[in-house]
Amino acid sequence: MPELPEVETVRRQLLKKVVGKKLVGVEVFHSKSVNYDESIEDKLVGKTLDSIERVGKLMIFSFKKESDLFLLAHLKMTGQLFWVDKQGVLNGGGHKVSAADVEEFPGRHTRVAFYFADGGVLYFNDMRLFGFTKLTNKEDLEATKKKFGPEPIDKQFDCEWFVGEVRKKKRSIKAVLLDQTFVAGLGNIYVDEALWLAKVRPDRKAEKLTKKEAKAICIAAGKVMKEAIKYGGTTFQHFQDSEGKKGNFTGKLKVFGKQDQPCPRCGSFIKKIREAGRGTHFCPNCQK
DNA sequence: AATTATGTTGCGGT
DNA sequence: AACCGCAACATAAT
Numbered sequence: 001m002p003e004l005p006e007v008e009t010v011r012r013q014l015l016k017k018v019v020g021k022k023l024v025g026v027e028v029f030h031s032k033s034v035n036y037d038e039s040i041e042d043k044l045v046g047k048t049l050d051s052i053e054r055v056g057k058l059m060i061f062s063f064k065k066e067s068d069l070f071l072l073a074h075l076k077m078t079g080q081l082f083w084v085d086k087q088g089v090l091n092g093g094g095h096k097v098s099a100a101d102v103e104e105f106p107g108r109h110t111r112v113a114f115y116f117a118d119g120g121v122l123y124f125n126d127m128r129l130f131g132f133t134k135l136t137n138k139e140d141l142e143a144t145k146k147k148f149g150p151e152p153i154d155k156q157f158d159c160e161w162f163v164g165e166v167r168k169k170k171r172s173i174k175a176v177l178l179d180q181t182f183v184a185g186l187g188n189i190y191v192d193e194a195l196w197l198a199k200v201r202p203d204r205k206a207e208k209l210t211k212k213e214a215k216a217i218c219i220a221a222g223k224v225m226k227e228a229i230k231y232g233g234t235t236f237q238h239f240q241d242s243e244g245k246k247g248n249f250t251g252k253l254k255v256f257g258k259q260d261q262p263c264p265r266c267g268s269f270i271k272k273i274r275e276a277g278r279g280t281h282f283c284p285n286c287q288k
Numbered sequence: 289a290a291t292t293a294t295g296t297t298g299c300g301g302t
Numbered sequence: 303a304a305c306c307g308c309a310a311c312a313t314a315a316t
Contacts, residue, residue, distance in 0.1 A: 002295040076296045128311045
């Protein structure tokens with residue numbers, strides 16, 4: 001799933017569903033998905049979930065009366081977190097999601113199940129096994145957090161700082177925006193969308209951007225991710241929220257996956273290239 | 289059937 | 303230090 005808006009969508013849903021609940025069991029179906037921690041169940045049973053934070057695309061679960069224990073979850077490419085309540089209901093809203101839409105739990109790609117005292121289960125599914133859940137301590141968590149750059153959706157995010165720093169970078173603007181240590185949260189989809197909004201080509205060298213272009217990118221990055229959160233994220237291939245639903249921002253995409261289709265702004269055909277090692281979509285006419 | 293693509297990021301090389 | 307390419311893995315599409 002993946003980028004900040006999708007992770008934030010899941011975080012907000014889970015806040016309402018699992019915070020305050022007590023863990024009674026952890027079942028590991030694939031050891032890699034718990035960072036090969038053989039005692040994860042022993043460490044978690046009896047703990048009550050206190051809060052869920054997020055840094056970039058990383059989710060951080062904390063526990064009541066435990067100041068030195070945290071559960072990190074990173075979904076990478078195909079990770080998913082599903083909440084299934086006592087009745088086996090995914091959406092918690094009273095009716096089951098149809099079997100056609102959602103696989104059985106645990107399913108083929110279920111890697112970990114977290115069982116709660118009220119009968120609910122939090123499933124971590126991850127087809128490609130790049131993602132992880134992992135226990136950590138306060139010191140490690142703080143070190144991890146420090147590696148992330150600021151988030152463009154943050155009220156405090158400073159475009160003056162962004163303009164100054166981005167124009168020191170020698171790589172393409174696409175590569176720079178994908179770098180989580182520079183700014184956190186953007187991934188392949190939202191970088192392409194933000195650059196379209198800002199009318200800047202993804203293959204431009206960051207150091208060659210004008211201040212005006214850099215400012216436009218800064219604003220666009222925050223805007224596109226805030227808007228995507230409002231719509232529950234984007235489903236391009238695998239993303240499903242904690243209720244098994246797809247993101248509604250997919251219909252709002254302007255360039256991502258739109259190669260050979262007309263640009264919604266100028267009508268020229270959207271092009272797809274490879275930039276920073278990633279499939280990259282842009283309008284060759286109105287992005288300069 | 290082999291090749292290429294896929295929403296991420298950490299590593300080892302220059 | 304900054305940057306690049308690739309590997310980790312499973313699956314679907316050409």
